Amino acid sequence: MQNYELMLLLNPNAVDEVDIFLASLEKLIKENKGSLVNTKLLGKRQLAYPINNMNYANYVHLDVELNTDTLELLEEKFKFDQNVFRHLTVKVEQ
Template identity: 35%
Template sequence: MRNYEIVFLVHPDQSDQTSSILSKLDKITKDSGGKVHRSENIGNRKLAYPIQDQFKASYGLLNIECNQEAINEIKNSFKFNDSIIRNLVLAVKKVNSDPSALLVQTKEDNEKDSYQEAREAANKAEEEEAKEASKQNVEKAAENIEEIKEENK
């Protein structure tokens, strides 16, 4: 048995199928007597260049140990699955079961995005408070002007 790393991209409109594709590939591997060392649903990411007029895709990653029959079946399933827009099957010498750099980067990007969204919400709240404070200041100034006018009469 050999070690393989498999990466595939799923059409963004069908990104919910990524998990089911991963489980199907896990099943093919285990049914052939192989092992799954890593199975990751990385999620939607921006592509470096458009593939089939798509600028985003959902990534799936597998590190498996299996025989050639299982790899042939996996490649065949990629051919006949319209939701998979690109795939790559690599034979590797060493099994890597650590989280992939792409998954780690995606999590970091999501954390940055949520931090930025929270920061924007806080800035918007501050702007609203500043607008409200300026309205109150304008109203007080108008009242003071009215009082001064009445005193001068």
């Protein structure tokens, strides 16, 4: 198991769907024997440049512990979800 930090930029118009999205991520992580250590909802912030004609995005920071197979599943989910504008995954060295 490895520790990772995930930063997500989500569609600001889908405020109600953020909780549903995070619940589905947590379910996917737990089904694959990982754990969601910490979730920080950083709120709606202005972007440096427009993405999909939007000037704002909801920022979410996640600390997770999972294996690389689960990480690949998450990356695939982020890639095809239209509410995820950008995502960044950083491996935390221990």
